[in-house]
Amino acid sequence: MKNNCRKENIFNNLNNKINAIIIKNNVEPFIDNNFFYFTGLDEGIFEGCCAILFPQKKSELIITELEYESSKKSTENIKIFNNKKKYEELIIEFLSSSKFIGLNFNNLLYKDYINFKKLLPNSKFINISEEINKLRIIKDNNEIKKIRNACNIVDKVMAKIPDIIYKEITENQLAAEINFLMQKMGAKKPAFTTISSFGQNSAEPHYSHGNVKLKKGDFILCDFGANFMRYNSDITRTFVFGEPNDKQRSMHKTIVNAQNIAFNELMAEVKAKDIHKKVFSFIEESKFKSLFIHSTGHSIGLNVHDVGEGLSSDSEILLKENMVFTIEPGIYLPKFGGVRIEDDIIIKKDGYELLTNANRNLITI
Amino acid sequence: MKNNCRKENIFNNLNNKINAIIIKNNVEPFIDNNFFYFTGLDEGIFEGCCAILFPQKKSELIITELEYESSKKSTENIKIFNNKKKYEELIIEFLSSSKFIGLNFNNLLYKDYINFKKLLPNSKFINISEEINKLRIIKDNNEIKKIRNACNIVDKVMAKIPDIIYKEITENQLAAEINFLMQKMGAKKPAFTTISSFGQNSAEPHYSHGNVKLKKGDFILCDFGANFMRYNSDITRTFVFGEPNDKQRSMHKTIVNAQNIAFNELMAEVKAKDIHKKVFSFIEESKFKSLFIHSTGHSIGLNVHDVGEGLSSDSEILLKENMVFTIEPGIYLPKFGGVRIEDDIIIKKDGYELLTNANRNLITI
Numbered sequence: 001m002k003n004n005c006r007k008e009n010i011f012n013n014l015n016n017k018i019n020a021i022i023i024k025n026n027v028e029p030f031i032d033n034n035f036f037y038f039t040g041l042d043e044g045i046f047e048g049c050c051a052i053l054f055p056q057k058k059s060e061l062i063i064t065e066l067e068y069e070s071s072k073k074s075t076e077n078i079k080i081f082n083n084k085k086k087y088e089e090l091i092i093e094f095l096s097s098s099k100f101i102g103l104n105f106n107n108l109l110y111k112d113y114i115n116f117k118k119l120l121p122n123s124k125f126i127n128i129s130e131e132i133n134k135l136r137i138i139k140d141n142n143e144i145k146k147i148r149n150a151c152n153i154v155d156k157v158m159a160k161i162p163d164i165i166y167k168e169i170t171e172n173q174l175a176a177e178i179n180f181l182m183q184k185m186g187a188k189k190p191a192f193t194t195i196s197s198f199g200q201n202s203a204e205p206h207y208s209h210g211n212v213k214l215k216k217g218d219f220i221l222c223d224f225g226a227n228f229m230r231y232n233s234d235i236t237r238t239f240v241f242g243e244p245n246d247k248q249r250s251m252h253k254t255i256v257n258a259q260n261i262a263f264n265e266l267m268a269e270v271k272a273k274d275i276h277k278k279v280f281s282f283i284e285e286s287k288f289k290s291l292f293i294h295s296t297g298h299s300i301g302l303n304v305h306d307v308g309e310g311l312s313s314d315s316e317i318l319l320k321e322n323m324v325f326t327i328e329p330g331i332y333l334p335k336f337g338g339v340r341i342e343d344d345i346i347i348k349k350d351g352y353e354l355l356t357n358a359n360r361n362l363i364t365i
Numbered sequence: 366m367k368n369n370c371r372k373e374n375i376f377n378n379l380n381n382k383i384n385a386i387i388i389k390n391n392v393e394p395f396i397d398n399n400f401f402y403f404t405g406l407d408e409g410i411f412e413g414c415c416a417i418l419f420p421q422k423k424s425e426l427i428i429t430e431l432e433y434e435s436s437k438k439s440t441e442n443i444k445i446f447n448n449k450k451k452y453e454e455l456i457i458e459f460l461s462s463s464k465f466i467g468l469n470f471n472n473l474l475y476k477d478y479i480n481f482k483k484l485l486p487n488s489k490f491i492n493i494s495e496e497i498n499k500l501r502i503i504k505d506n507n508e509i510k511k512i513r514n515a516c517n518i519v520d521k522v523m524a525k526i527p528d529i530i531y532k533e534i535t536e537n538q539l540a541a542e543i544n545f546l547m548q549k550m551g552a553k554k555p556a557f558t559t560i561s562s563f564g565q566n567s568a569e570p571h572y573s574h575g576n577v578k579l580k581k582g583d584f585i586l587c588d589f590g591a592n593f594m595r596y597n598s599d600i601t602r603t604f605v606f607g608e609p610n611d612k613q614r615s616m617h618k619t620i621v622n623a624q625n626i627a628f629n630e631l632m633a634e635v636k637a638k639d640i641h642k643k644v645f646s647f648i649e650e651s652k653f654k655s656l657f658i659h660s661t662g663h664s665i666g667l668n669v670h671d672v673g674e675g676l677s678s679d680s681e682i683l684l685k686e687n688m689v690f691t692i693e694p695g696i697y698l699p700k701f702g703g704v705r706i707e708d709d710i711i712i713k714k715d716g717y718e719l720l721t722n723a724n725r726n727l728i729t730i
Contacts, residue, residue, distance in 0.1 A: 027670050027673065028394075028557065028668070028669060028670060029393075029394040029395065029396050029668070030394065030395055030472065031394050043569070043571070043572050043573065044569075044571045044572070045571050046571075047670075064659075065658040065659070066570050066571060066658055066659050067571055068658075069568060069569035069570075069572070069697075069699060070569055070571055070572060082658070083678060083679055084679055103475075105474075105475045105476045105479070106474065106476050107395065107474065108474065108475045109470075109471065109472065109473065109474065109475065110468075110470045110473045110474065110475045110477075110478045111470045111471050111492075111494070112475075113475045114470070127476075129476070172548065172549075172551070173549065175548060176545055176548030176549050177545075179544055179545065179548060179554075180541055180542075180544065180545035180548075183537065183540060183541030183544060183545075184537075184538065184541050186537070188558065188573065188574075189544075189555070189558050189559075190554070192393065193410075193553065193554050194554075203434060204408070204409075204434035204435055205431050205434075206408070206409045206410050206411075206431060206432055206435055207408050207409070207434070207435060208408065208553065209553075293430040293431055293433075293447070294429075294430070294431050303393070303394070304393060305392050305393060305412075308392070313448060314448055314449055332434075334434065
């Protein structure tokens with residue numbers, strides 16, 4: 001599927017009731033990846049830039065001088081601005097005759113909305129976030145290829161972790177090694193702040209890493225992802241340094257089983273929330289009741305938590321072929337530690353395919 | 366200055382006309398660092414969480430179960446939600462009697478604004494972005510300490526680059542080495558995607574790195590930053606691999622001089638745009654006319670481009686003591702290459718202090 005197709009698809013999904021779509025990218029960290037989705041550009045940041053999509057003609061990319069070189073890879077029309085006045089003139093020039101304009105309310109800053117209303121007083125703005133998300137949650141071949149690459153990188157890095165670990169390595173050092181390996185293997189950058197938490201820190205799902213030294217008996221929870229050509233992977237494994245005790249073994253086994261329960265349910269036309277419910281019930285009925293405190297997984301792609309969808313109790317989606325999710329059950333026992341195992345999968349008609357394949361057994365180092 | 370003070374200051378700046386402030390954090394990448402500014406929390410991501418600030422009583426942190434452990438470091442009141450319904454009930458519970466509520470329109474997603482309007486139909490929402498930015502652009506001692514640490518890390522890494530470089534190293538490999546060194550020296554993560562561009566790629570200001578091998582005579586442009594306890598640094602140096610030709614020397618000298626022109630003007634009570642104008646005019650009058658295509662610098666702190674302010678032609682700010690900026694003139698000659706030199710400085714009453722101190726001469730490797 002070419003980028004052109006993406007544009008055609010969004011206008012088709014909107015039943016061609018929209019005269020134009022504006023994708024407004026703001027400054028870091030408020031980057032709307034839809035800008036890259038619809039333009040296909042893969043270098044540059046394009047802060048403060050807009051892509052204006054029309055159903056029957058070329059898109060107009062309104063970009064800063066700073067991104068001119070990067071924008072040349074696009075086959076769309078390029079217009080440069082170097083101050084606010086020029087930017088606003090271009091918006092008016094291209095859009096003042098568009099009555100119905102689609103905007104992505106989910107990723108649009110309120111101040112940008114106010115500004116569009118001011119510049120285009122005769123236009124009506126329609127929220128098209130849902131239609132964009134419906135499109136983006138199903139990955140095309142080009143996207144799947146990039147996600148596979150991102151997954152291969154984290155598999156190779158995860159396999160090397162037992163060789164990296166030594167007594168008294170700090171969480172910070174381990175994170176540095178993981179990120180270094182990912183980049184050497186082709187990642188542009190980590191997909192998110194790498195988590196390498198030891199011992200009881202692993203009980204904080206979003207603790208990343210600190211100056212803590214590894215001790216015998218500690219859990220080592222490693223959760224990281226690679227960003228490859230703007231697409232992400234996301235993997236987690238939990239190791240034990242030294243001989244695991246019974247509780248550690250039991251926690252790990254529960255999570256392996258919980259993940260398998262999800263795997264067994266994955267296929268097109270299944271409700272996402274039903275999978276979460278089964279995993280949740282399984283853990284609630286184990287001796288680790290009430291310790292599974294997040295969703296079973298999330299869509300992944302251009303964003304790590306892609307298009308705001310996942311396998312959670314709130315979700316209303318049906319799984320479809322070529323959706324890509326993480327499956328990541330975890331349990332967190334305060335003051336003791338946590339276990340999480342996470343893999344990336346792609347939904348198939350009759351099941352799923354694992355995109356990450358690092359060893360899922362309890363590895364002791 | 367403690368975090369309490371930050372809360373007091375914002376209500377004072379608003380003349381106490383506001384009954385409450387909501388800082389709504391969304392999901393990555395739509396992270397509003399004001400959440401961390403006002404709560405002082407330094408671990409966790411707090412996706413989808415809210416800080417509700419009141420002028421005369423403790424703040425209420427409305428957070429997901431996932432962040433409970435991380436939130437315990439706060440002395441504010443903590444309320445947990447694990448679904449949308451509970452989140453909305455808490456918003457109504459704490460805010461339905463607040464008539465005037467401050468919101469940060471600059472970093473708030475439009476969909477969150479719509480939701481607050483729905484949940485709190487009797488409240489009036491006031492944009493307080495400007496008042497927040499006025500506060501955040503002046504750094505307190507606690508912030509300056511963290512920024513100094515972030516600057517020391519990049520200085521040490523920049524000094525090591527000549528030892529890392531070898532013939533045929535790729536841009537990707539160099540980026541991996543830079544990021545590894547930053548993390549080993551204490552950075553939590555790179556402040557942004559590291560730029561390590563060779564030869565004519567250095568003419569694209571936002572090109573990051575690819576699979577390109579270093580050749581004799583290439584420019585090597587390295588632009589990177591360290592994130593230390595959520596605060597950022599940002600440094601750039603441009604090296605030459607082998608003997609520089611006359612044009613390379615001349616480009617480099619022009620940029621050193623341009624940076625010095627900025628340095629000479631920096632002090633409290635000077636207009637930011639006047640500094641940019643002087644640097645811009647200097648380059649326009651050199652033989653590199655029209656090749657300086659961005660602003661002279663930006664405020665830096667919790668965000669790399671902090672509070673949307675900088676030394677640009679659009680800026681309306683007066684420099685004040687304890688503002689922190691980057692100073693980064695650059696020139697970009699398409700198909701040939703670019704030179705940029707960037708340092709972080711803090712404004713003093715009668716001048717400035719350099720926070721980054723890596724060698725600014727033309728280093729040939």
